[in-house]
């Protein structure tokens with residue numbers, strides 16, 4: 001058996017390829033950003049051709065950096081930004097429209113109609129998701145209604161739908177020349193089209209959005225001993241490697257953090273934040289604004305479910321300070337700027353750029369900075385931005401406790417923002433719970449590598465994977481209860497100020 005496993009992480013801001021050894025250690029990586037296309041307020045798109053080109057480039061460069069070849073890889077795993085929606089022509093390989101990103105709010109009318117006319121109740125029960133702009137089905141409907149020729153092509157069987165896992169897999173396995181059209185259960189569970197119990201596309205859900213079944217990829221397990229396909233020899237790997245793992249990126253991070261037992265949770269801090277709690281084989285239906293989602297399904301083993309608190313804007317609020325306001329020149333500088341002041345100076349920033357996701361699900365909310373006085377500076381705003389990441393996480397931890405009865409005794413964290421030591425200290429203070437970061441912070445790619453490697457016997461059991469997890473750093477709470485309650489009360493008041501800002505009806 002080859003000595004390494006490769007994993008592609010096609011994320012919201014960048015695409016990276018990483019190679020891991022048997023101990024779960026990183027051997028090499030390369031990463032490239034892609035353009036965020038913002039055609040109008042609330043719209044976010046990616047160019048799928050650019051994403052495929054970036055994929056080719058990162059795979060080739062990583063192999064070159066490590067001086068490895070395709071036959072050094074026992075398996076290839078894919079993880080991806082979830083929900084982001086693409087429709088392309090299976091004969092020409094050409095996309096009909098840019099990929100509509102999960103953060104995009106153009107489908108707010110579609111989502112609010114679902115809620116008004118009662119279909120939302122069926123979607124909540126069957127798909128485990130609230131009707132919101134976030135998920136794929138409304139985006140497919142929008143493309144069919146607004147892009148010439150797509151509906152006819154879909155009915156003829158020419159136009160196909162996929163999230164980014166499916167797009168990358170289709171291209172890696174051959175594109176118009178034999179590409180496979182497949183997704184995994186975790187990605188399918190984010191479309192609003194899959195029945196969470198049967199793990200199959202559901203005809204009634206499809207009819208809500210007018211989506212013909214032949215547009216959809218085949219749903220497979222997240223770890224597939226019978227491979228989805230092999231990389232084509234004239235592709236970026238230059239040879240055949242079995243493609244045996246696919247996980248949506250947040251489920252991948254849960255696997256990379258070895259949260260294999262019910263009650264174990266992780267919080268990933270990237271463009272947005274995503275807290276997932278493993279609920280085992282039990283499908284827990286949320287009453288507190290969490291999503292029910294498939295956590296993973298390894299081969300023939302029963303599927304494992306999770307409760308998820310999805311937050312749309314966290315790291316991207318830091319990017320906003322950099323790109324739109326220009327008050328920092330890089331994300332890391334947010335820490336230095338925020339350290340210039342002792343506290344938020346009364347300022348709260350609710351970055352509801354895409355409405356509010358969990359646990360509020362308010363598509364009528366928009367961002368607000370409140371509590372300003374003449375005393376405040378950029379440093380207070382930087383601090384309020386980092387605090388907003390932590391307060392939004394507290395909101396979902398509270399909701400999770402309500403749904404599951406689980407009180408976390410430690411929060412496992414990962415993702416780009418966890419490099420920010422001040423933010424992690426604030427998180428421990430605001431939650432009143434220790435925060436723990438692992439040595440291998442790239443848990444998303446690692447989780448996809450684990451799924452792919454388990455399928456081919458590179459790793460044999462989840463217990464073996466647990467041995468690979470080691471703590472890098474732990475932050476302990478320093479605030480008293482009174483300070484914590486006062487700070488949180490201010491946050492809750494600020495959140496209320498964002499409601500009803502846009503009219504979605």
Ligand SMILES: Nc1ncnc2c1ncn2[C@@H]1O[C@H](COP(=O)(O)OP(=O)(O)O)[C@@H](O)[C@H]1O
Pocket residue numbers: 011012013014269270271272314315316317318319331332333334335415416417418419420
């Ligand atoms: N030191 C830092 N402090 C605060 N935010 C950071 C820092 N470093 C990176 N980020 C934020 O982390 C995000 C990138 O994290 P990453 O895990 O790569 O995200 P994604 O997988 O969503 O592309 C960006 O939004 C960036 O603003």
Ligand SMILES: O=P(O)(O)OC[C@H](O)CO
Pocket residue numbers: 010011012013080081082083102248249250270271272310
């Ligand atoms: O690409 P990320 O890390 O921002 O994750 C995006 C999520 O999968 C959206 O649901």
